[in-house]
Amino acid sequence: MKYWLALCAVFTLVACTTTDPYSGEEKTSNTAKGAGIGAVAGAVIGAASASKSDRKKGAITGALAGGAIGGGVGAYMDRQEAKLRDELQGSGVQVRREGDRLYLIMPGNITxxxxxxxxxxxxxxxLDSVSKVLKExxxxxxxxxxxxxxxxxxxxxxxxxEQRAESVRQYLIRQDVASGRIQAIGYGPRYPVASNSTAEGREQNRRVELELLPME
Structure with a gap:
């Protein structure tokens, strides 16, 4: 059983490994990572739900289904990331990816x-460009x-x-992004990303961030 779990994950990851055109290094896409996790989870569930004699078959079937689901989330966020990077190129807004979460960093001085x-x-x-992608x-x-x-x-x-976060939220709503999807929170100075002892650091800390995460 352990062999089949490992094999499912390895095959999924290897199949989705690509070469970075800039560094020449092989890297695994977020889609592949999601598919690998989904495949292992699906294999466990498939094996557990099958009879003893059919556990191997159940593991393989579950792995295929789980891989498709896990890969689907990663692929969805991959496409959204690519669209945002294209729309926001040269705007001063930073796009950062962490797993299946996307962050848009908007410096306060330009906002x-x-x-x-x-x-x-x-x-x-x-913000109109951001809204267009969020609606899609x-x-x-x-x-x-x-x-x-x-x-x-x-x-x-x-x-x-709080006021700045709410201003951005209201703007997105006016651009027909569904209000139920958007939460606005103010953190004041509690989470700096740079030192407040320099003008450059303070400028980096004055920001609004949009965190985009898949709906469960």
Missing amino acids: FATGRYEIKSQFYNV FDQTAIKVSGHTDSTGSDQLNQTLS
């Missing part, structure tokens, strides 16, 4: 005026989080971060 929560009009086109890929939930640097009082920064 809002200092100390304000109204979105700059020149940033509308960027409507099986992802969206968490909008606001972050500030440590300058000023904690209460002021907390309120500002």
Whole structure:
């Protein structure tokens, strides 16, 4: 049984291994990782639900079904990531991928005026592009989080971060992204990504992030 589990996972991962055109290194796509995990899970369930004499067959059948499901989530997020990178190229918005989650990092200096929560009009086109992709890929939930640097009082920064996150949420809703998909949270200065002791670090900390995750 252990042999079949390992074999299912290895075959799935090897089949989806590609060569990075920039580094020349072989890498496994997120689709393959999801398929591998799904294959192992499916094999376990398939074997457990089959009779003793048919466990090998049940494991293989379950692995194929689980791999398809797991790979489907990864492939969906792969396509969404590619579309976002294409739409946001040169916009100043960073696209980051962690497993089956996507993060859009929007620097505060290009999104809002200092100390304000109204979105700059020149940033509308960027958010329009984001909205277009979010409407196309409507099986992802969206968490909008606001972050500030440590300058000023904690209460002021907390309120500002909440207002900025809500401003982005409301903009997306106005562009017909379903409101039930979007959550807005303000974190104030609690989660810096750089040192607040330098102007450059503080600028990085003033940001709004969109976290996109597959709906369960």
